Amino acid sequence: MAERFRSALSLSQVQASPIFDTVSLFDSTHQESQASPLDEFLARLNAINRLAPSPANFDHLQSQLVMLGVIAAVESYLRALLRKIITLDDLCQRAVESRDVSFGAALHLSKGMMPEALLERVSFVSRESIVDSMRTFLSVKGNLPEDVDLAIKDYLKVCQIRHCAVHRFGKLGVSNAIALGLTEHKALLEKPLQLDYSSLQNAIAISTGFVKVLNNHLFNEIITRVMEGCRGRWKDDKKLFVSYYNLFCDTTSAARSRLSCREVYDEFIKQKSNFESGAHTRRQPGKLVPQA
Amino acid sequence: MSEFEERADQLSLDQIELSLVDGKIFQHAQQKLLSPGAKLLIGPRGAGKTHIMRHTYAYALKNKSSPLAVYATFNRYLNLEPLLKKSPNALKKFHSWVLARLLLGVYQCLADMGLAFEQLEEQDPLLSLQKLGDLVSLLERAGGDELYEQFGNKLTVDHVIKAVFVALKLTGRNRAVLLLDDAALSLASPYLIAFFEVFRLLKAEKISPKASVYPGSTQYGPTFHASHEVEEVPLWLSVEDADYLQIMGDIADRRLSLVELKSITPETLDLFKYVSFGIPRVFLRLLREYFDTTSGSSQKKVNKIIERQAELIGAEYDSLSLKLPQFSSIISAGRKLFDKAVADVSAAQAADAGLRNIILGIKQQDDRSPLVERMLRFLVEIGLLYPLQAVSHGANRKYDRYVPHFAFLYQQGAFKEGRSVSIKGVAIVMQRPIARHPIRRDLSTLLDEAELSGLRLDLPPCQSCGAKRLNDSQRFCHECGQELVAASLFEECMKLPLEKVPGISQAMIARIHKDTKLRNIGHIYSSQNASSDLQRAYYVGPVRAGDIINKITLTVNEFLS
Numbered sequence A: 001m002a003e004r005f006r007s008a009l010s011l012s013q014v015q016a017s018p019i020f021d022t023v024s025l026f027d028s029t030h031q032e033s034q035a036s037p038l039d040e041f042l043a044r045l046n047a048i049n050r051l052a053p054s055p056a057n058f059d060h061l062q063s064q065l066v067m068l069g070v071i072a073a074v075e076s077y078l079r080a081l082l083r084k085i086i087t088l089d090d091l092c093q094r095a096v097e098s099r100d101v102s103f104g105a106a107l108h109l110s111k112g113m114m115p116e117a118l119l120e121r122v123s124f125v126s127r128e129s130i131v132d133s134m135r136t137f138l139s140v141k142g143n144l145p146e147d148v149d150l151a152i153k154d155y156l157k158v159c160q161i162r163h164c165a166v167h168r169f170g171k172l173g174v175s176n177a178i179a180l181g182l183t184e185h186k187a188l189l190e191k192p193l194q195l196d197y198s199s200l201q202n203a204i205a206i207s208t209g210f211v212k213v214l215n216n217h218l219f220n221e222i223i224t225r226v227m228e229g230c231r232g233r234w235k236d237d238k239k240l241f242v243s244y245y246n247l248f249c250d251t252t253s254a255a256r257s258r259l260s261c262r263e264v265y266d267e268f269i270k271q272k273s274n275f276e277s278g279a280h281t282r283r284q285p286g287k288l289v290p291q292a
Numbered sequence B: 001m002s003e004f005e006e007r008a009d010q011l012s013l014d015q016i017e018l019s020l021v022d023g024k025i026f027q028h029a030q031q032k033l034l035s036p037g038a039k040l041l042i043g044p045r046g047a048g049k050t051h052i053m054r055h056t057y058a059y060a061l062k063n064k065s066s067p068l069a070v071y072a073t074f075n076r077y078l079n080l081e082p083l084l085k086k087s088p089n090a091l092k093k094f095h096s097w098v099l100a101r102l103l104l105g106v107y108q109c110l111a112d113m114g115l116a117f118e119q120l121e122e123q124d125p126l127l128s129l130q131k132l133g134d135l136v137s138l139l140e141r142a143g144g145d146e147l148y149e150q151f152g153n154k155l156t157v158d159h160v161i162k163a164v165f166v167a168l169k170l171t172g173r174n175r176a177v178l179l180l181d182d183a184a185l186s187l188a189s190p191y192l193i194a195f196f197e198v199f200r201l202l203k204a205e206k207i208s209p210k211a212s213v214y215p216g217s218t219q220y221g222p223t224f225h226a227s228h229e230v231e232e233v234p235l236w237l238s239v240e241d242a243d244y245l246q247i248m249g250d251i252a253d254r255r256l257s258l259v260e261l262k263s264i265t266p267e268t269l270d271l272f273k274y275v276s277f278g279i280p281r282v283f284l285r286l287l288r289e290y291f292d293t294t295s296g297s298s299q300k301k302v303n304k305i306i307e308r309q310a311e312l313i314g315a316e317y318d319s320l321s322l323k324l325p326q327f328s329s330i331i332s333a334g335r336k337l338f339d340k341a342v343a344d345v346s347a348a349q350a351a352d353a354g355l356r357n358i359i360l361g362i363k364q365q366d367d368r369s370p371l372v373e374r375m376l377r378f379l380v381e382i383g384l385l386y387p388l389q390a391v392s393h394g395a396n397r398k399y400d401r402y403v404p405h406f407a408f409l410y411q412q413g414a415f416k417e418g419r420s421v422s423i424k425g426v427a428i429v430m431q432r433p434i435a436r437h438p439i440r441r442d443l444s445t446l447l448d449e450a451e452l453s454g455l456r457l458d459l460p461p462c463q464s465c466g467a468k469r470l471n472d473s474q475r476f477c478h479e480c481g482q483e484l485v486a487a488s489l490f491e492e493c494m495k496l497p498l499e500k501v502p503g504i505s506q507a508m509i510a511r512i513h514k515d516t517k518l519r520n521i522g523h524i525y526s527s528q529n530a531s532s533d534l535q536r537a538y539y540v541g542p543v544r545a546g547d548i549i550n551k552i553t554l555t556v557n558e559f560l561s
Helices: A037-049 A058-090 A090-096 A103-110 A111-118 A129-136 A146-168 A176-182 A182-188 A197-226 A232-248 A263-278 B014-017 B026-035 B051-061 B076-084 B090-112 B118-123 B129-140 B145-150 B157-171 B189-200 B246-253 B258-262 B265-273 B280-292 B298-324 B325-352 B372-382 B404-409 B425-431 B447-452 B489-494 B506-515 B519-525 B530-534 B542-560
Strands: B038-041 B068-073 B177-182 B209-211 B231-234 B361-364 B385-392 B398-404 B439-442
Touching: A037 A058, A037 A197, A058 A111, A058 A129, A058 A146, A058 A197, A058 A232, A090 A129, A103 A111, A129 A146, A129 A197, A129 A232, A146 A176, A146 A197, A176 A182, A197 A232, A197 B014, A232 A263, B014 B051, B026 B038, B026 B051, B026 B177, B026 B231, B026 B246, B038 B051, B051 B068, B051 B090, B051 B177, B051 B209, B068 B090, B068 B325, B076 B090, B076 B129, B076 B189, B076 B325, B076 B489, B090 B118, B090 B129, B090 B145, B090 B157, B090 B177, B118 B157, B118 B246, B129 B145, B157 B189, B189 B209, B231 B298, B246 B265, B246 B280, B265 B280, B265 B404, B265 B425, B280 B298, B298 B325, B298 B372, B298 B404, B325 B361, B325 B372, B325 B398, B325 B404, B325 B439, B325 B447, B372 B385, B398 B404, B404 B425, B489 B519, B519 B542, B530 B542
Parallel strands: B038 B209, B038 B231, B068 B177, B177 B209, B361 B439
Antiparallel strands: B361 B398, B385 B398
């Protein structure tokens, strides 16, 4: 058979690829941080925020990249938190015991890191994946409180924008438009994203809010469950309470609770005993109530 | 001390009914409140918005041919303001609070008509009077999470509409007006936007919402366009109104005793009418001072009283920068602009013996910044400048026109007769023909260059590293990356020490300090039983405690209104 003609034109000259040694890319001396996942998230967030473009000299592309960084930090927070809870909590361990992990993970990951393998195929970009992860990995069930629900909704909007930025260089795709509301967005299909200064700030605020709301929620759900049969004596409960408190504590943000671990414990015991004595039903309105 | 109250929300319905004057502007406003269609009742603080709304309410209660009127006030919206800083569902809670207040208004209306409201309660478990009342009072005291989760967040605008229809059936009226008082919500703009979304949805067949707001405000949110969704009803009486003296005179007739009326000369009364600049609350304050002061010759006494009122109004304006610290530079520049305007108008009026020359024209420029607009808006909102229609003096020479407050013009000698200030001066000037042109000024002649270029937002620095903020949409510090924490106005108010509450004596405060742990407004405001807490102090019984609580409530309302 006669050989087929193939053209050999060169439109641009290409250099040889440089050597890209992925082994040296990761820091092998890194020690897993002892800080809570929330503290870790906040430290990363602060570092990313410093890269945000200034309003005087604003760069849309840089703005999108900053947003991607923030979402990476959120995802990393979720993975770290789930892993640490599963490692610590018996009930969570039982909930996931029948799940499979890859052979490679089983062979090479340390025990504390093993739960990461469970999360390998989970992405936290849809409502189902976020809510299902809480249910299947943490056994946190029941209806979401309204603030958590709203925080998730807002965060998912940011995720849609992220999708446009990562996969389509900022242009609005059909599936994103559907998720964001087709009626309002149909005229904007395939139009490029203009993430201006205040929208970027808002997107970061929404992501941060999501992390903090979820952190509060999961702390309450899990600590209530764990401390169910507690006696209310710090001496007896200290070890258990502190181990969970350390998973969730906020020691960095400006608007953190100023209570110490012990004070949070006391508040917990107070709320619990108030509930048990039936005092939770209704606070008596005092003197300065409004006129109907 | 003279026995009359200048705040309409402190008057009983019976007093309200007797005290509304028949001036055209008030009649017109009342008619608009009762007629179908959404309306905005617009006037600065003290113009009589609450008064006319409550009067309309009382009138409609008794008048079978009137529509059903439901009254609800939203003056406590700032109690919910801290939520904006710490709760992701703040707007939803605010939404429920608005609806619950409206539903309570429906109940109140049935109660005031002497009707049983079981039928309304039976409609829906969400219409429980007890729960609605608890929800409102708990949300206003930064609590109620539980009740909100299981009850409050299920409330929708439809519940209000349904309740109004039940009330229509019970009362036999064929349509309803909803009087939404204190809806200016000027200190928490996210709530203002949320409020007008509800307002828009309340428009239904047979239901017309009416809201009272401040002049100058235009930002009601992206879904609400004031100009074509509602009719605006102005309630600020112009000093140039043909019936001005008569209408203000009616207010005096209705609120003063015969003895009091006889003890003041008509000239002095007219002067007070003018320098109160169309604001009944100021007029009543002037009169009260007049009857409370016994010393001094007439002219001197009157001048002193007007001076004090001007100071009070000025102080009210200046206090805006306490409430809105981010605008403090703009507010103080506004004061300078106003002072210059008063000086210029006074000089022009004093120099012109034949004409009335009281209008200031400020040239419109295309590049006028939003900060300048905001500055002028503050002056109008407080009532220092009365806005008139803009006029054109040729291409690119359009002028915004304002009348500066008469108390200030008077003090600056605008109404001198010959060389001296006289009581009759204002009335004489007001009878002269009006000058053909306003006193025209550029912004740059009212404020110098440094003042103009110094117009900026005063944003607090980053609380972690002290870096200056870049602009007001910044949420994270560009230097250290920390989230920027916004201060809550309500919480600032709660931190005010008891010493700042007017009318509580030093001795009393010393006793409270000695015998109780109450130190600031917040301690008393949020106490479960403030009265008994206060009674731990020596020589404080239920009556004194009640008195202190009232004074604190008043201070809080003033601060947050």
